[in-house]
Amino acid sequence: MPRVLIADKLSPAAVEIFKQRGVDADIKTGLPKDELLKIVDQYDGVAIRSATKIDKDVIAAAKNLKVVGRAGIGVDNVDIPSATAAGVVVMNTPFGNSITTAEHAIAMMFALARQLPAADVSTQAGKWEKNRFMGVELYGKTLGLIGAGNIGSIVADRALGLKMKVVAYDPFLSPERALEIGVEKVELDELLARADIITLHTPLTDKTRNILSEENLRKTKKGVLIVNCARGGLVDEAALRKLLDEGHVGGAAFDVFIEEPAKENVLFGAENFIATPHLGASTLEAQENVALQVAEQMSDYLLTGAVTNALNSPSVTAEEAPRLKPFVALAEKLGAFAGQMVDFGVTAVDIAFEGEVAKLNTKPLTAAALAGVLRPMLAEVNMVSAPAVAKERGITVSESRQEESPIYESLIRITVTTEKGKRSFAGSVLAGAPRIIEVKGMDLDAPFAPQMLYVNNLDKPGFIGALGALLGDAKINIATFNLGRIDAGDDAIALVGVDQAPDEALLAKIQKLPHVKEARALRF
Incomplete structure (x- = not known):
């Protein structure tokens, strides 16, 4: 059960909304900062008005915090850059008052x-x-x-x-x-x-x-x-x-x-x-409205992933959230694949959506893909902070949509541009699970695994046996093995799901196999 700290006074009806929705709400108003710092890590969300300040110290102490909800418009009392960097969604209620x-x-x-x-x-x-x-x-x-x-x-x-x-x-x-x-x-x-x-x-x-x-x-x-x-x-x-x-x-x-x-x-x-003493929102109707709204918004986010009136994250309706969930997973994993495959500074990222996914709200998917791309270089980046981080580093982000896909019902393609050129990766959701379906222009169908081995080689006899022997000697168990190629004897790819991560020594041995162009260990 998600836990929310109500740090400023909200109406009893708002508290009741949290409870009815299945969110555990603790009411502790007027806490001094030192007391707030001691307990804030116990909560997934903090609901405030204008009195409690959620500054960088509070954000740093709130290791489990996912959302800050401000009952009202102004968020001067919330350090939004720190919240964004920590992946904390900051919501307000801009229309209630x-x-x-x-x-x-x-x-x-x-x-x-x-x-x-x-x-x-x-x-x-x-x-x-x-x-x-x-x-x-x-x-x-x-x-x-x-x-x-x-x-x-x-x-x-x-x-x-x-x-x-x-x-x-x-x-x-x-x-x-x-x-x-x-x-x-x-x-x-x-x-x-x-x-x-x-x-x-x-x-x-x-x-x-x-x-x-x-x-x-x-x-x-x-x-x-x-x-x-x-x-x-x-x-x-x-x-x-x-x-x-x-x-x-x-x-x-x-x-x-x-x-x-x-x-x-x-x-x-x-x-x-x-x-007058900041009475703009001080009517019974307004105070009730913003309190009820913030309780609904925070509950929706913590229980379904729906994002409403966020200042640092794309909005996602409660209806959209379940439909988007598998595509968010695909976008983030595909982005992580792309991010681990580049060794030079990223200058541009293009995310293309084809088929049914192009008809959805793609902003959260773009944010998830960016987080995946940037995380290998910037470990602390997340779906909330990724767009801002990309902008700070001068990375051009573009998005395109095409409502028809020739083969797959939905397809996401990520193209990363670096100082050395471009690399493209495509994926789809099949039976509810994200899959890799294209790398370097080669078709394949591979599930994501926590540990994977990527090998680019020429398609010559004996390669699979030699690779399997090296993995066996290293006592690395193969979970999945998927292949793609351009044509017989031409460029080929092996994506191997493994139970143990290959170390640098093993990668060096694989790299020395005949016809191998590139070998990488990937983590998802």
Whole structure:
């Protein structure tokens, strides 16, 4: 039974989902880091919100960890590169609190436009300062969205309902999608110049950090209103305070800050500044939704291999997982075959899918094949980390599909390019088991075995007997023996499954046999 540590508070319904699905869930919230380090290796998964930090130390200590599930969107508290390198899938729930967060941004926009917090404090203090709180209408105003993803598009929909004009800056927003959600796609400088209100809905990355810098804030209209319910660090807080004090920025409403919890901040006390304590996802509905989603997602992965909303691994639905399983095994073993057959730096890997497998979700298969290819050179690489590792090393990865295969129902072919040329290997799944069906253009049909011997030779009489004698003398038992050749007397291959691994001395003897071109010991 898989075990999951619930390290931050989740709803009882989420805990019940784990139990109903057959996952053993331990609830230990608020653990200090040293306590977490002591116990994390006992678990296959860790479910968190925003309080618990899964840093590189926790990842290193979590020897059995397979998945981290974040109930919510932001994963600032998870070291994704370390998790990826360790083969740990990191999931979030990007849609469970989208409506709630979007509604909070709209609420902040209203509060800012009508100065509601200050008016409330004044009125409850016994004052009646009707003339002091002169607001602005939202009708007809231009809203500038920085980020038009899931939450941004919901904000746009609500703003259009208020009869606002909406312009959006988002490098990933296609013209078709912009038309669909009813916004005008613009560059950042145009948004800054045109927007009456700017609201941010983008993750914090190196490219978005301080996207509203002092320089960019000065490009805005005088009196612009700024709303940030996305991530602290998107706005230069010190610069914003300066422009609030100068009167260039008419007001700002923040739900997120660079340092949280924000017990003090440069923006606090500024005229027409509104702050809330990271309430974007804080509704009963949203908290319940993301908790239930993360429990379902983690259970699916641990029990079936289905991957949903992963930030560092291809997605696999629960329906796809059982169909993909034998092909994942084939791709990884075939990749391992290819990786053990090259001695020079890999510059490119092409994975071709033919037949029925080409109709499946091939991204996990490509990741598995890459892991197999790279593992002989980089022992710690895995299916999760392989695509990133290949990219880091400048290895070009390509994928092709052909929905018809002339002989086999499904075929996977891996072609590895090195400084010395190309080598190609093909395999298929027969009766549910992965098989090698082609090497160096030669047809054969060989099962994978934990220990194998590969020999490339000229097809001459006496070779099989001589090879068998050497293996017998070395007391190595033959489990399977499969042959392939181009033509009689031409190039040939022997793939031998053996019960004991051949050592270097035996390989040297095999290499010296007449007509032998190459001999290798393979492990799977």
